[in-house]
Amino acid sequence: MLSPSTKKDIRSSYENLRAQLQNFIPRKAQNFLVAELAKTLAGEYNPKRRIMVAEAGTGIGKSMAYLLGSIPYALNNNKKVVVSTATVALQEQLIEKDLPLFRRVVTREFSFVLAKGRQRYCCGQKLAAFASEEGHGQQALFEHKPKKAEIALMNDLHNAYAKGKWSGDRDAWPKTIPDTIWQSIVSDKHTCHSGLTAHRGCPFAKARENLDKADVIVANHSLLMADLELGGGVILPEPEQTLYIIDEAHHLPIVARDFSAASASLLGAASWLEKLNQSASKIANAGDIKRSSRFLDSLQTGIQDLIPSLRSVRDMLSDMPLNSDGVYRFEDGELPEALFNLSKEIQKAAKKANQSLAKLHDLVSERVKDGEIAARLADPIQAESAFFLQRLENLEKVWTLMAQPNANKGAPLARWIQRDAERETDLVVHVSPLEIGWRLDQLLWSRAAGVSLMSATLRALNQFSYFCRQVGLEENDGTRFLALPSPFNYEENAQLVVPNVPFEPQQEQFTAMLPDILLEYLEGQTASLVLFSSYWQMNQVAEKLRLQIKKNGWHLHVQGEASRTATLDAHRKCCEQGKxxxxxxxxxxxxxxxxxxxxxxxxxxxxIPFAVPTSPVEEAHAEYIERKGGNPFMQISVPEASKKLIQSAGRLLRKEQDSGRVVLLDRRVINRRYGKALLDSLPPFKRVIEYT
Incomplete structure (x- = not known):
């Protein structure tokens, strides 16, 4: 139950917010969202299932609503709040605008911080080592001998860091730091951790201290999944003590699926394993050969098993009929018996090598702690072993998934091979789950103190069922569901026009027809956005219209011809000037x-933004649904198209006073049986359907 103090804090914060904002507009939907979120987190609906899924239309003010509904409850109940987003833009809005405003109106003090993954920070010790004269000769982590410009940049980074002018955050450096440089100094969990005295002041360690102290943490979905995959509470707070606000939640299923997937090359892996074999004795010596000899033997045995096995897999798969994209997918995720048996052997060898190298790495760390070896001597060796450890961990993950038998229940794993883009004689092995809901339930829904999943677009075809299947929730499992419409007056301020065009998008004549149709619907308009189904089609039409557009005195801005920011800024500038x-x-x-x-x-x-299932994962998912007697088009393609069409139409009205029209050049919304459902899922625009 919500305590009287929490209710009072929410009401007071809301009243203060009204007083702070001159043009504040009270919205019933926003107030309702605040109340429902607070009640859900307090367990008023279900004390064992404190989860809410809320679709909040544009203009409701959902970010301020979830801050109002979660932070006062968290502060009164000794919980942390993690707000996870999918985009940098929303993170910046929360950190720079929404949270500072909310801190001014809330009745209790709280702190907030932006969380980033370890990979966004350098390791201070690595930076010092590589920037030193001795470090210039160390190339274990460089793909090539460092150039003068790279050495100069490394020195600039080190000098700025040493003088406190740079925090060690990659995003805070004024220019782009090349990957070749960054990978040699990036913080990693094996060498750069607070267990080592020399690393307690490293940038990521300092950032972790801020996370531990903060009441509200803003993260992204990738970092959230990284923490959960590590067991939770490693980077972010413990799930059992955390209220999760997952904004832009429609992105979560794909991010979660990608985190559970893995890939590794065959010949490429054999190549770096040979390098590891050459470095193994050096690492073992640094860890005291008397204690490390058995781990060295085990590591080298594992490597000697892995290298020929990986090459054997490459030979075994060399005759597989790759498609035009260089891909061969194993139907239903089933591997040939010989490959399955070899996968089990590789998995065992990779596990053996991984565990052995981890032991050697730990022995070196122990000697550094005990003062038996100087940190300046151990750091480069540990950086090298950490580099190989990360690769071994990934190799073990790939082959553990390859060696995993398909379960009798649930979707199989998607498994495929692909020609290496950089090394044509090599193949990359890929494994990915098809459905991730069970994993999210295991890692998050069943553990968190409370969760709210929010977005302006969560429903497909006016139903939550598709999203529920993606994330492992059920509409009758105690989860609270809300669908709050936008406060905008769509019927009065906007039209949806479906012209009577002669061709449908799947017909060859459609692209050739587009220039003339577009000119007709661009005429008399001052600010237009045309959304295409592909870059190819967009560029074809742009080339045909460019001269006519210029002749008319109009200004055309095409995605890809400049950066996204520059393209949008150029458009905005034209609008400001009345062009x-x-x-x-x-x-x-x-x-x-x-x-x-x-x-x-x-x-x-x-x-209509139908996505053709061309990726191996999408193809495998469609295959699985068909095998179960389902219809992939109706169960995946149409719901996905519904969400994307809603998102596309949502570009038009962004504020209550906005007006305009949406023109949909796809007649399938009129003459296909799924069309009505797609139309009815759009905002309630005034419809203008043209007929012959």
């Missing part, structure tokens, strides 16, 4: 593009 401006973009412009007011009044969607 006719047209944006051409693909699917990535259907989300996260904010063009309020006169920056967008004419949105043209060329086709």
């Amino acid at each position: 006719v401006s047209i944006l051409f973009g693909t699917g990535s412009f259907s989300e996260g593009v904010d063009l309020p007011g006169n920056q967008l009044t004419n949105l043209i969607i060329t086709k």
Whole structure:
């Protein structure tokens, strides 16, 4: 139950917020969202299932709503709040705008911090070692001999860090740090941790201290999954003590699936294993050969088993019929018996090598702690062993998944091989789960103190069922579901026009027809965004229209011809100057593009955003559904298209006073049986359907 003090804090914070903002508009939907979130987290609906899924339409103010509904409850109940987002833009909005504002209005003090993964920080000891004269000769972690410019950059980084002018955060350096440099100094869990005295002041260790002290932590879905995969409470707070606000939650299923997937090359892995074999004695000597000899023997035995086995797999798979993308997928995830048996052998050898190297690495760390070996001598050796440890851990994960028999229940793993893009004679082995819901339940839903999943687009075809299947929730499991419509007056302020075009997108004549149709619907408009189904189609149409657009005195901005930021800024500048401006973009412009007011009044969607299942994972998922007697198109393609179409249409109205029209050039919403469901899932625009 919500305590009187929590209720009082929420009410007081809300009243203070009204007083702080001059143009504050009370919204019933926002107030309802605050109350429902607080009640859910307090267990008023289900003390054993404190989970809420909320679709909150544009303009409700969901970020302020979830801060109001979660932080006062957390502060009164000694819990932490983790807000996880999918985009940098939302993280910046929370850290720079929403949380500072909320801290001014809330009745109790709280602290907040932006959390980043270890890979965004350098290791101070590695940086010092590589920037030193001795370090220039150390190339174990460099793919090539460092160039003068790279050595100069390393020295600049070290000098700035030593003088306190740089925090060690990669994102805080004013210029891009090349991957070749960064990978040689990046913090890693094996060498850069607080258990070693010399590393307690390293950038990631300092960042972790701030995380431990903060009441509210802003992270992203990737970092959230990284922490959960490590067992939870390793980077972020313990799940049992944390209230998770997962914003932009429609991205979570893909991020979670990718985190459970793994891949590794065959000949490439054999190559770095040979390098590890050459370095093994050096690592063992640093760990005291008397104590480390048995681990050295075990490591070298594992490597000697792995290298020929990986080459044997390459030979075994060399005749597989790769498709035009250089891919061969194993049907139903089933491996040939010989490959399955060899996978089990590789998994055992990889595990043996991984455990042995970990022991050698720990022995070196112990000697550093005990003062038996100087840190300056041990650091480069530990950096090298950590580099190989990370690769061995990944190799073991890949082959553990390859050697895992398909379960009788649930979806199989997707397994495929792909030609290496950089080394054509090599193959990369890929393994990925098809469904991740059971894993999310295991790692998060069953452990967290409370969870809210939010987005402006969670439902597909006006139902939560598709999202539930993706994330492992059920509509009758005690989870609280809310669908809150946008406060905008769509019927009065916007039209949805479906013109009577002669061809459908799947017909060859459609692309050739687009230039003339687009000119008709661009005429008389000052700010337009045209969304295409592919870069190829967009560029074809752009080339055909460029001269006519220029002749009309209009300005065309095409995605890909400049950076995303530069393209959008150029469009905004034209709008400010009263010039006719047209944006051409693909699917990535259907989300996260904010063009309020006169920056967008004419949105043209060329086709329903159906995604063709071309990736091996998507193909395997469709295959699995068919095998179960289902229809992949209706169960995956149509729900996904519904969500993307809603997101695309959502670009038009961003504020309550906005107006304009959406033009959909795809007649399938009229003449296909799924079309009505797609139309009915869109906001309630005034519809103008043209018929012959």
